[in-house]
Amino acid sequence: MSPFLSSAPRTEKWQHLRLTLDEGVATVTLARPEKLNALTFGAYADLRDLLAELARERSVRALVLAGEGRGFCSGGDVDDIIGATLGMDTAQLLDFNRMTGQVVRALREAPFPVIAALHGVAAGAGAVLALAADFRIADPSVTFSFLFTKVGLSGGDMGAAYLLPRVVGLGHATRLLMLGEPVRAPEAERIGLLSELTAEGEAGARAAALARRLADGPALAYAQTKALLTAELDMPLAASVELDAATQALLMNGEDYAEFHAAFTEKRPPKWQGRQP
Numbered sequence: 404m405s406p407f408l409s410s411a412p413r414t415e416k417w418q419h420l421r422l423t424l425d426e427g428v429a430t431v432t433l434a435r436p437e438k439l440n441a442l443t444f445g446a447y448a449d450l451r452d453l454l455a456e457l458a459r460e461r462s463v464r465a466l467v468l469a470g471e472g473r474g475f476c477s478g479g480d481v482d483d484i485i486g487a488t489l490g491m492d493t494a495q496l497l498d499f500n501r502m503t504g505q506v507v508r509a510l511r512e513a514p515f516p517v518i519a520a521l522h523g524v525a526a527g528a529g530a531v532l533a534l535a536a537d538f539r540i541a542d543p544s545v546t547f548s549f550l551f552t553k554v555g556l557s558g559g560d561m562g563a564a565y566l567l568p569r570v571v572g573l574g575h576a577t578r579l580l581m582l583g584e585p586v587r588a589p590e591a592e593r594i595g596l597l598s599e600l601t602a603e604g605e606a607g608a609r610a611a612a613l614a615r616r617l618a619d620g621p622a623l624a625y626a627q628t629k630a631l632l633t634a635e636l637d638m639p640l641a642a643s644v645e646l647d648a649a650t651q652a653l654l655m656n657g658e659d660y661a662e663f664h665a666a667f668t669e670k671r672p673p674k675w676q677g678r679q680p
Contacts, residue, residue, distance in 0.1 A: 413460075417453060419446040421471075427464035427618035428611070429457055436472025441480035442528055444487075447502050454509035464618035464625075464677065466513065467610045468536060469520040470529075478527025478550060485554065500560075503528065507562045510535040511633050514626040516617050520610035521545045531561040534570065537629060538598040538613060542606040547586040547596060549579050558583070569636060571595050621659045622677030 421432040431453065433440035457463045470476050479485060488496060510517050510532070519533040521541035526548040533539050533547070549567070551560045558564065558580030567576040571594045579586060592600045601609045617625060627650050635643045654660055658676040666673040 414452070414456060417449050419443060419449040420453070422453065424463070427462065427622075428467065428614045429463045429465070430467045430469065430611070430614075433468075433470045433476050436470075438480060439474045439477035439524055440470040440472065440529070441477045441483075443480050443483045444499070444502075447506055450506045451502060451509055454506070454513055457515075458509070458513050461514070463515050464622040465515055465614040466517045467520055467607075467614045468510075468517060468532065469607060469610070470522070472523075474523025474529075475519070475521045475525045475545070476529025476532060477524050478529050503561045507531060507535045507566075512630075514630075515622070516614075516625055516629060518610045518614055518617075520607045522604075522606050524548070526550055528561060531563050531566075534563065534566050534596075535561075538610075539596065540599045540601060540606050540610045540613065541588060541591065541597050542601050542603050543588045544603065545588050545591065545597075545606075547579075547591055548583060550583045552581060553583045619675070621673075621675045623657060623659060624654060624677075626677075627654060 419434075421434045423430045423432075431450070433442075433446070435441060435443075435446075457466065484499075488499065491499070516538065517536040518538040518540060519536035521533055521539060522544050524546055525533050525541075526546075527550045530547045530549050549558060549563060551558045551563075563580060564576070567580060570576075571579070575594045578584070586594075586596065588597070588600055591597045599609060631643075631646065631650060634646065638646070659673070662673050662676065
């Protein structure tokens with residue numbers, strides 16, 4: 404994401420979600436608890452645009468994505484989205500589906516780690532938002548459901564057929580996307596869908612602690628690691644090792660690499676900057 408800003412001002416208030424910023428950590432909260440944070444057209448658009456703004460500003464070093472109330476996100480709002488899409492023509496439907504995919508791309512391409520703090524339901528689009536995060540931290544109440552076939556649509560929605568096999572393997576992904584059966588916390592942990600399973604009610608605190616750790620660390624190294632993990636999914640080995648070499652040469656010219664050596668020599672903790680010279 405280019406850091407160069409246009410003349411458009413920064414958005415001060417987001418209508419469909421809540422944003423807090425704390426010394427490099429952004430927390431984005433889906434805030435429709437009365438609807439289990441079901442997504443609307445506006446919520447998708449806000450997520451798309453907010454992620455783009457945060458990526459350009461370069462002040463955010465880690466992001467927590469959470470849901471208010473009894474669950475993370477129940478997916479697309481049945482009345483506001485499914486009902487409305489029945490009256491759309493093909494061009495309008497393509498625009499909508501491209502927008503949902505843009506949200507997933509923005510999560511994967513953001514130059515900072517994204518942590519999903521999960522509890523209760525993570526269904527449909529909510530499950531894919533969690534899947535697109537770099538870390539999924541959940542308490543025992545979480546249930547994933549990739550529900551797309553249950554409404555007569557492809558299970559490969561919003562990039563799920565690309566991401567899920569790479570997280571849990573093709574066999575598990577086929578079962579989850581085709582059958583749409585719920586996956587509760589113990590199974591989610593067993594098949595690798597979770598990064599961490601916490602005690603009841605502790606997912607938010609653990610996600611915040613991880614975000615702080617990442618925000619205080621070598622941000623450019625984390626950003627490049629994330630970029631390589633995504634880029635190299637479809638690369639042959641020769642291209643991957645060449646990209647790794649170019650990336651390491653770039654980072655070896657950076658402030659953090661020199662700072663590590665200085666800190667090691669002086670027997671003190673590094674003061675990470677996360678910048679290139």
